Amino acid sequence: MPEKIRHAQPPLKFIPPHFNPVFLRLAQWCLPILLRFRLRPWLPAGIARVETKNVETLGKMYQQFQSGKIRFLIAFRHPEVDDPLSVFYLLSRAVPKTGIDLKKPIHSYFVYDRGMTIWAGDWVGWLFSRLGGFPIRRGKRIDRRGLQTAREMLLNGKMPVAIAPEGATNGHSGTVSPLEPGVAQLAFWCVEDLHKANRGEEVFIIPITIQYSYLKPPWQKIDWLLGKLEADSGLPVKSNVIKDLNLEENVEIYYSRLLCIAENLLSQMEEFYQRFYHQKLAEISVDVSASPSQIILARLHRLQDIGLQVAEQYFGVESQGTFIDRCRRLEEAGWSYIYREDLDLDSLPPLKRGLADWVASEADLRMQHMRLVESFVAVTANYITDKPVVERLAETALLIFDVTARLQNNTLPGRPRLGLRQSTVTVGEPISVTKRWCEYEKDKKSARQAVNNLTEDLHGTLQKMIS
Structure with a gap:
């Protein structure tokens, strides 16, 4: 089994986002190295090439976001721990190449599991904070601080927010696990908060899938x-x-x-x-x-x-x-x-x-x-x-x-890399959450059903994109 915890620990504190453009530029510069080598453990990530599809759709959404017309969530598939690198490539390399006039940085805030800092180290939380990340505790009934931060970033953040709606990796490029309702709920809350603030932006969820293939069968x-x-x-x-x-x-x-x-x-x-x-x-x-x-x-x-x-x-x-x-x-x-x-x-x-x-x-x-x-x-x-x-x-x-x-008492993640891979990142068509608001606002029962319907539709979209 992994290295054991032998002592009681102080409470897990919330790690607020402290986005720093300097750290973002440094990470962008290091991206080619990160794609080949993960920082911990020092083993080849083995992503030799990233192919992107339908990137213009995402570029246009960023353009509308920056002009104050829309707010949006990026809902990306999360089959492996290397997925954030593929999303990072999409935003930092592929979107700027579309030729669409956009202001820098072309980036996003992102949500990560608080447990990552437990198995990967406290330095991950420090780094993620400066890249715009903030944690949510998956099993906690109500993670008030995490949800409040996500809600505030969705409403007023200078960048969109990226979330993996599956909540964890499943190791399967070809199968989408059941989605947690958090993405749909946050999107509806954003519509609600915009109405309360008398703002007219439309809210979208943009589905993104990631699939891996070997350059040569290993x-x-x-x-x-x-x-x-x-x-x-x-x-x-x-x-x-x-x-x-x-x-x-x-x-x-x-x-x-x-x-x-x-x-x-x-x-x-x-x-x-x-x-x-x-x-x-x-x-x-x-x-x-x-x-x-x-x-x-x-x-x-x-x-x-x-x-x-x-x-x-x-x-x-x-x-x-x-x-x-x-x-x-x-x-x-x-x-x-x-x-x-x-x-x-x-x-x-x-x-x-x-x-x-x-x-x-x-x-x-x-x-x-x-x-x-x-x-x-x-x-x-x-x-x-x-x-x-x-x-x-x-x-x-x-x-x-x-x-x-x-x-066998080995510390994870330490799985071997079998060969060089290609990551294929596909941007799906935006799902308007604002157009579903009438269904959501009726009463509590209707709100729950609207969240469930949106979650199911998002799951179906992601599965169809990888089939």
Whole structure:
């Protein structure tokens, strides 16, 4: 598992945005290096080329924004941790090349998960603040400071605001996870605030997708990765030398190895939870004609439910909602045990401090069950077979690597890079939120339905853009 938290910590403070154009220019200058190398860990990000599509649409929206005619949110897909670099390229390189007359900086404020500073380091919060970022706590029922900041930036900020509506990475370029309603709600609040201020700007959401493809299929690297997963799992290491086979045949060969690895990992984790956490395995309900991948998915969902229950029982959290909902509640529950808002840690006597440290250490350990579940929330039975391409095979293998790395005491993120990639960033057609205001303003029930409808429409748009 990752490096443990052994001591109770002071409360997580809000990190306000302190945008500094000098830091932005420095980041823009460093972008080519950042695309190839991430700062932590010092491993190649491997993005050799960024292709952008429909950029003129975004350029025109910036032009209208700067002339005071509109306000807008950028809602971008977030399959991987490298996505912000692709969005940064879009704004700093692609939009200026459209030839549309725009004032500098062509940039955006952006929202990030407060948890990033926990696993990446406090320096990330310091840097993001100066680049226009501010955090929101995903699992907190009402993050008043974060929401108030987002609302103020949307209403009066000199730049638009960028948010990943999925709330977290899912490791799948080809599948959009269920969206959190925050983007839609913030957009409606912006319309409401504009009405209260007697301002006439129209509010839009601009969907943006990011997809990755390998410049050259990394079969040798995939063979190495699968061999490592086999060895780590205690399976015989196989090796496939790809010759003159077509793409689907190549994927099929490696997919069969991947299924064996997944089945073995599931079996070991099922035994782990039965033996050491005294959990019973309920019968899985699958059709008699179910494929091996469908059976594995059913077992995975059962295991995910068990893992979440183990954590929920410890924290006293109810098992309600989707896996993503349950993960967010557990994250916030765990943080409340670690980052103590109810204690002045500096003035505690040694005994009470020791107990607080014990609680924090155990809470961090229990949260790892949730982290394992979180790694696989987007996995489907047919993700690879529906579109047998090397990218989907590699994405699934890397997700399994993430889990095995956690279980082997490795610090994440430390996944290997399999080859140079191209990032394709596509700008979708703007969605007018102002035109939906009549539906929203009727009453509370109508407002909730309007938020749900907008969230569903945004999800459908993003999924269609990557299909």
